[in-house]
Amino acid sequence: DQQVKQNSPSLSVQEGRISILNCDYTNSMFDYFLWYKKYPAEGPTFLISISSIKDKNEDGRFTVFLNKSAKHLSLHIVPSQPGDSAVYFCAASGSNSGYALNFGKGTSLLVTP
């Protein structure tokens, strides 16, 4: 069963605007959440993460928000740039389940000039 869900397979945003990618999870034992960016035929590249003890983490243009009660997290990219166009995977892990990552199915982001 899919414990991490990204319900939007694709998203198109204009350059300079904000991109918001959403992710939901079902396992309340997850305590660490990560976002990865992936190009075709390449490995996922780590972007940003958040621990369950926080509700926000910011790194440059990337901000991740965590709403534990709703089991929801989101990645905000602002301003969006054409180079941000890629597939974004949300992933979650639990310290009591071996730290293996559970991935969502990904959201393909297209940033248009």
Next chain:
Amino acid sequence: AAGVIQSPRHLIKEKRETATLKCYPIPRHDTVYWYQQGPGQDPQFLISFYEKMQSDKGSIPDRFSAQQFSDYHSELNMSSLELGDSALYFCASSRRQGGGTDTQYFGPGTRLTVL
């Protein structure tokens, strides 16, 4: 900065053959994870090793085995290959010692094609 190295990058095998994939983690990382990504799918966890001991096991077929060596590199051995084993195989490494969170860094992957 040094990244995770995987070899080979591409591999073509016939059904029922065997394959060995290698992974060299980032220096000073003590944990290695293996994932399989089928076409259009999200990566699925196969197996992990911490300090050369198996740490966790996911959806790894019995035909597959893996180990982590004294230099922390890992090998995934796949036998009796089936057409359905065609996929991208990713290795990721992390530094788990010291506790806290466990951020995994991925290699470029090995694309296995079974004919």
